Structure formats: C-alpha cells, structure tokens
Amino acid sequence: MKPQSVQFEPVAAPVSGKARVPGSKSITNRALICAAMARGESVLSGVLESEDTEVMIEAWRTLGLTLHWDKQAEVVRIEGCGGQPPTPHGDLFIANSGTSIRFLTAALAATQGEYRLDGVARMRERPIADLIHGLRDLGADLRSENESNPNCPPVRIHGRGLHGGVAQVAGNVSSQFLSGMMMAAPYARAPIAIQVTGELVSKPYVEMTAAVMQSFGVSVESHPSENSANLHYKINAPMHYRGCEYAIEPDGSAASYFWGAAAITGGRVRVQGLSRGALQGDVGFVDVLEKMGCEAIYGEDFIEVIGKPLRGIDIDMNAISDTVQTLAPIAMFAEGPTRIRGVAHNRHKETDRIGDLAKELRKVGAQVTEHEDGLTIQPGAYHPAVLETYHDHRMAMSFALIGMRTPGITILDPRCTNKTFPRYFEVMGELIGQSPCYR
Incomplete structure (x- = not known):
C-alpha cells in the first residue's frame, strides 16, 4: 500500500558519509529526445528510473519506436527514427512532466503526423503558449485545446514539419521552451535562428541542451542579439542526430539535498559522480552553501x-x-535572514514553488515573507508540523532536511518523489543512519 506520510527523527550527530544519486532527470529526457530522433541505435547509461523517464519512454513506444530499458543496469537501448516516428499519430499522456510535454511538442511539430499531448490536472495549469508561438514562427501547425486556459495543455499538433527561418521565444517563464525548439531545429527544412525575448531563466539548462545535442552530432551557435543583451541561437538544418553511446551524469538537483544534510547538521557529505565541470548548473548550489559559510x-x-x-x-x-527548495530549510537554521531572488518563474512548476513553499515553512514556525520573485526567510523557533507536498517531488525531498533538526516533522505523500528519485527517503536514511518511518 502506498504510504501516506513519512518521518525522520532529528539526527543525534553531524551527518557524515558518501552518497550516489540517480541519473539527471534533465539530461535523461534531453538524451532520450536526441536518441529517439537520431539515425541508428543509441545506448544511454546512467538513465534515471522515474515517472518522468517512464512518461518519455512510453510516448516514444506509442509512436512505434523500439526501446529496451534495463532498469537494474540503468541502460536504455533505442533505435532512432531518423526524424519521423514509425507511427505518425498518437494520444500521449504526459502526467506532470514539464520537460516531456515541452520537448515532445517541439520534436513532433518537426515531423509529419497527428498528435495530442495531455497530462494530469496540474499540467493543464502549466504554461506552454510561448513554445506554441515560437514553433508557429517556424511554420508549425499546433494549438492549445484548453478552452478555459488557452496558454496551457492539452496540445494538438498537425505535424507538417518546420520550414526554418527566424523564431522568437520568451525566456522569462521556462528555459524548456527554448531547449525544446533547439532540439527540434535540426529537422527543419532550412537553418533556424531562435531569438530569446526578455530575460532567459535557468540559462545553464540551455547550455546543457547544447552540450547533449553536440554529443549526438549537432552544434549550436549562441550569440548576443545585435540590439540588446538577449541571446539568439543558430542551428543548421536539415541535419540528423547520430546514434551513439551516451553516459548520463548523476542528478545535480538531487545531490543538493545530500549537501544540504551536511550544511544543516554541521556534517560532511560527499556525492560521487559529479565534479565542478558537470553539465548541470545545479552543482552551483555548492557555491551558495560556501557563501553561507560551508566548505567545499x-x-x-x-x-x-x-x-x-x-x-x-x-x-x-x-x-x-x-x-530554491533545498536552500529554504537550510536558511531556517542560519544566523540572520536569507533573501532569495530571481525565481518568479518557480510559480509555474509542479506547484507554486514560492507561495506553497512559504505556506508550509510557516507551519513549522518560520517567518517567511513572500515576494513576487522569491522569499525572505527569517530564522525562528520551530515546532512539529504536518507538511503538504502538493505532489511536488522537490517539496518532499527538501522537507526531510527540516526533520533532521526539528522533531515531529511529518511529510505527506512521500512517494511523489517517484517523479525523479523513487528511493530518496531510503537513500537519505542510509546516510543519516535511520530507516524512514512510513505510515
């Protein structure tokens, strides 16, 4: 039976040890797009076993691709379709995987076929209009079928391919719009230039996209726009990705919780498989901890x-x-307030990761001021609380850190971590010397 809640007891001593986290969700889904669209077979190692991976793989299977996923070995073998799925139609269920719906929407708009992409109720509240408008600039025929919120899924695609040329995409809501367009661009009929309008959030994820594309044989050029500080990206087309062997890094976002355990308990934790040169910008969380006084x-x-x-x-x-959700519990145990800025786009993720996070931290006794672009957290006196997770994996994982210092922290819906880290509480429990208490 699925557990309703989980608890850890406060740790009696500083946490010390080593941890190895699963493969990166972000890299896994980018590699699956490139491998599926490639010519030839690809072998992906270090593949994350998660709901997001399941959703992406099942979508490509529905479209007729041959995939073998050895979950124990963390390996996926996939025979690429060369840019055209064998089954050129499908009704694809994407659950609440933002990367899957955005990347697949762009990739399938570059093919010939009829497709519909939908997900859970929260997915119908997550924005996709900027991606639709950007793809239309390139000749795509697609639209939202959400009558009550036409900026969000479901998405209907009448695949007629992309003619190439110049497109614009807003950068202030999600970098996944730009990443999706970049990965689809090689299959256009002519070269593509994508101009980013406004601030580009989460820029390291775009750099990650370019690096994964390069591994599959396609280069991306990036330049500042002539009349502003905004960027534009150029991709030659028509081209094809080439099947290859590709190793996926451990997940930098998942690693942050284990580094956070060291920070919040005054301990020492080593995460294996990552380095300063990792593709993932989230290893930069260690720099944040150093600013707070930790050593790296x-x-x-x-x-x-x-x-x-x-x-x-x-x-x-x-x-x-x-x-941000990793930093928030750590800030609760710092000397003085912490102001988190620049993350207004976090309101549009699996849940409102500003408003809902503030609400739950206040239940514990934290003094939290909510801003349009972030939070201010003022340390205080804490007490037991039952914390909602909003079916957001990052909520559940971050709240475990609070429980390491505060008795009586109950985390609801712990299996929502299946999205990116199914065994999170077991792995964290091994590190801190406890078995998670499920109820």
Whole structure:
C-alpha cells in the first residue's frame, strides 16, 4: 500500500558519509529526445528510473519506436527514427512532466503526423503558449485545446514539419521552451535562428541542451542579439542526430539535498559522480552553501560539502532555481535572514514553488515573507508540523532536511518523489543512519 506520510527523527550527530544519486532527470529526457530522433541505435547509461523517464519512454513506444530499458543496469537501448516516428499519430499522456510535454511538442511539430499531448490536472495549469508561438514562427501547425486556459495543455499538433527561418521565444517563464525548439531545429527544412525575448531563466539548462545535442552530432551557435543583451541561437538544418553511446551524469538537483544534510547538521557529505565541470548548473548550489559559510572540496569524480556555522545571505537563484527548495530549510537554521531572488518563474512548476513553499515553512514556525520573485526567510523557533507536498517531488525531498533538526516533522505523500528519485527517503536514511518511518 502506498504510504501516506513519512518521518525522520532529528539526527543525534553531524551527518557524515558518501552518497550516489540517480541519473539527471534533465539530461535523461534531453538524451532520450536526441536518441529517439537520431539515425541508428543509441545506448544511454546512467538513465534515471522515474515517472518522468517512464512518461518519455512510453510516448516514444506509442509512436512505434523500439526501446529496451534495463532498469537494474540503468541502460536504455533505442533505435532512432531518423526524424519521423514509425507511427505518425498518437494520444500521449504526459502526467506532470514539464520537460516531456515541452520537448515532445517541439520534436513532433518537426515531423509529419497527428498528435495530442495531455497530462494530469496540474499540467493543464502549466504554461506552454510561448513554445506554441515560437514553433508557429517556424511554420508549425499546433494549438492549445484548453478552452478555459488557452496558454496551457492539452496540445494538438498537425505535424507538417518546420520550414526554418527566424523564431522568437520568451525566456522569462521556462528555459524548456527554448531547449525544446533547439532540439527540434535540426529537422527543419532550412537553418533556424531562435531569438530569446526578455530575460532567459535557468540559462545553464540551455547550455546543457547544447552540450547533449553536440554529443549526438549537432552544434549550436549562441550569440548576443545585435540590439540588446538577449541571446539568439543558430542551428543548421536539415541535419540528423547520430546514434551513439551516451553516459548520463548523476542528478545535480538531487545531490543538493545530500549537501544540504551536511550544511544543516554541521556534517560532511560527499556525492560521487559529479565534479565542478558537470553539465548541470545545479552543482552551483555548492557555491551558495560556501557563501553561507560551508566548505567545499572538489575532486575529479566527487563534490564534498563540510558544514560550518551558517549565515543568512541575499542571493539570486535564477540560474539554479530548482534548488530554491533545498536552500529554504537550510536558511531556517542560519544566523540572520536569507533573501532569495530571481525565481518568479518557480510559480509555474509542479506547484507554486514560492507561495506553497512559504505556506508550509510557516507551519513549522518560520517567518517567511513572500515576494513576487522569491522569499525572505527569517530564522525562528520551530515546532512539529504536518507538511503538504502538493505532489511536488522537490517539496518532499527538501522537507526531510527540516526533520533532521526539528522533531515531529511529518511529510505527506512521500512517494511523489517517484517523479525523479523513487528511493530518496531510503537513500537519505542510509546516510543519516535511520530507516524512514512510513505510515
């Protein structure tokens, strides 16, 4: 039976040890898009076993591709379709996977066929209009079928391919719109230039996209626009990705919770398989912890954080916004307030990761001021609380850190971590020397 809640007891001593986290969700779904669209077979290793991966793989299977997923070995073998799925039609259920619906929408708009993409109720509240408008600039025929909220899914695609040329896409809501267009661009009939309008949030994820594309044989050029500081990206077309062997890094966002355990308990935790040169911008969370007073050690195949007395900081988290929920519990135990800025787009993720996060931290006794673009967290006296997770994996994982310092923290719907880290509470429990208490 699915557990309704989970608890950890406060740790009796500083947490010390090593951890290895699963493969990156972000890299896994980018690699699956490139491999599926490629010519030839690809072998992906280090593949994350999660709901998001299941959704992406099942979508490509529905479209007729041959995939073999060895979950124990963390390997996917996939025979690419060369840019045209064998089954050129399908009704695809995407659950609440933002990367899947945005990347698949762009990729399928570059093919010939009829497709519909939909998900859970929350997915019908997550924006996709900027991606639709950007793809239309390139000749795509697609629209939202959401009559009550036409900026959101479901999406209906009449695939007629992309003619190429110049497109614009807003950068202030999600970098996934730009990443999706970049990955689809090689299959256009002519080269593509994508101009980003406004601020580009989470820019490291776009750089990650370009790096994954490069591994599959397609280069991306990026330049500042002539009349502004905004960027534009150029991709030659028509081209094809080439099947290859591709190793996926451990997930930097997942690693943040283990570094956070070191920070919040004054301990020492090493995460294996990551380095300062990782593709994922979220390893930059370690820099945030250093600003708060922690020490970091970087190796060729590990990053270690040593917890020290924590001080509050004023920090722009735009580039690593998925780690805001990790920072918030740590800030609760720092000396002085912490102001988190630059993450207004977090309101449009699995849940409102500003408003809902503030609501739950207040239940514990934190003094939280909500801003349009973030939060201010003022440390206080804490007490037991039952915390909602809003079916958001990052809520559940971050709240475990509060329980390491505060008795009686009950986290609801713990299996929502299946989205990116199904065994999170077990792995964290091994590190802190406890078995998670499920009810």
